[in-house]
Amino acid sequence: MSSLPEINVIELLELGVVRIHNRKPGGSASIELKRPPPPASNSGSRLDVIEGRAPDKPMAATPERADKMTAPILEIRNLHARIEEREILKGVNLIIPPGKVHAIMGRNGSGKSTLSYVLAGKEDYEITEGEVLLNGQNLLEMDPSERAAAGLFQAFQYPIEIPGVATMTFLKAAMNAQRKARGEVEMSTPDFMRAVKIAGTDLQIDTGMLKRPLNVGFSGGEKKRAEVLQMALLQPKMCILDETDSGLDIDALQVVSKSINALRSVGRSMLMITHYQRLLNHIVPDVVHVFSDGKIVESGDKDLALQLEAKGYADFDGAAA
Ligand SMILES: Nc1ncnc2c1ncn2[C@@H]1O[C@H](COP(=O)(O)OP(=O)(O)OP(=O)(O)O)[C@@H](O)[C@H]1O
Ligand SMILES: [Mg+2]
Numbered sequence: 391m392s393s394l395p396e397i398n399v400i401e402l403l404e405l406g407v408v409r410i411h412n413r414k415p416g417g418s419a420s421i422e423l424k425r426p427p428p429p430a431s432n433s434g435s436r437l438d439v440i441e442g443r444a445p446d447k448p449m450a451a452t453p454e455r456a457d458k459m460t461a462p463i464l465e466i467r468n469l470h471a472r473i474e475e476r477e478i479l480k481g482v483n484l485i486i487p488p489g490k491v492h493a494i495m496g497r498n499g500s501g502k503s504t505l506s507y508v509l510a511g512k513e514d515y516e517i518t519e520g521e522v523l524l525n526g527q528n529l530l531e532m533d534p535s536e537r538a539a540a541g542l543f544q545a546f547q548y549p550i551e552i553p554g555v556a557t558m559t560f561l562k563a564a565m566n567a568q569r570k571a572r573g574e575v576e577m578s579t580p581d582f583m584r585a586v587k588i589a590g591t592d593l594q595i596d597t598g599m600l601k602r603p604l605n606v607g608f609s610g611g612e613k614k615r616a617e618v619l620q621m622a623l624l625q626p627k628m629c630i631l632d633e634t635d636s637g638l639d640i641d642a643l644q645v646v647s648k649s650i651n652a653l654r655s656v657g658r659s660m661l662m663i664t665h666y667q668r669l670l671n672h673i674v675p676d677v678v679h680v681f682s683d684g685k686i687v688e689s690g691d692k693d694l695a696l697q698l699e700a701k702g703y704a705d706f707d708g709a710a711a
Pocket of ligand 1: 504
């Protein structure tokens with residue numbers, strides 16, 4: 391059983407993955423595998439077990455599969471966007487392959503959240519040039535719910551409060567709306583409750599909080615945990631995390647990072663917007679980009695974040711011109 395990470399036999403038992411034989415006091419027990427164990431922590435999520443999904447594992451190499459595994463999940467080409475006559479995005483180019491975590495850092499007001507809103511399909515923005523492909527599909531032609539059903543997820547910098555809608559009700563409705571849009575059967579209430587319990591426990595979320603209206607009265611850190619809970623339940627393919635670390639205390643940062651790391655897999659990519667290198671110590675990115683005046687002006691490995699931490703953005707001012 392040593393190959394089963396971050397899940398113990400009791401949990402596997404509860405999930406119906408294993409059966410234990412000969413459980414006599416002091417006697418030895420044998421464990422029978424009833425169905426495949428959950429994926430490794432970096433190749434899927436424990437929730438896959440409940441959902442009965444195949445974990446995202448590297449597939450045998452055939453030319454078609456190799457294409458699928460290397461084709462970008464997200465491709466942004468020369469994206470320009472404006473709001474109220476003001477151009478904010480001025481030619482964003484970005485390619486994120488499957489399974490990769492990219493980080494974006496940049497000055498306040500440089501357009502990072504605008505990029506995430508435009509990708510999520512928030513109204514008010516006018517796209518004046520460029521295109522965006524999600525798994526090869528034209529993202530900009532889809533409405534926000536279609537984007538979500540296609541696997542795009544955004545954790546907001548400022549999660550909005552929705553009075554009157556219990557968090558639990560919202561989560562179940564969101565999950566089942568996506569399943570319906572994908573032609574999948576709706577998740578039963580017991581399965582949903584178990585999924586919430588697993589993800590909520592990992593994130594140290596008090597279940598009482600989930601009975602309250604979404605984000606209403608949640609502390610800053612609780613709001614961010616609730617965003618990651620949504621991500622863990624929805625199991626998106628492309629996750630945009632806008633300053634998910636802001637508002638988290640030191641311990642919460644570790645808890646949330648652990649949950650995000652557990653969601654890293656070959657079939658899931660992430661774009662993390664952050665101001666602080668400390669997040670990237672916990673969730674080590676494959677690529678770091680510097681965003682300045684509406685576009686990416688520099689890209690590098692994780693050391694680029696260290697360089698920014700030490701020297702600030704002065705070296706990159708004017709680079710967008
Ligand atoms: N409705 C609007 N009208 C005019 N300007 C706007 C509007 N909405 C946003 N902006 C401007 O767009 C710019 C980019 O904002 P954005 O929120 O994308 O920045 P950001 O890089 O995410 O900054 P931060 O690091 O502070 O979160 C800002 O200067 C902001 O004031
Ligand atoms: Mg922002």
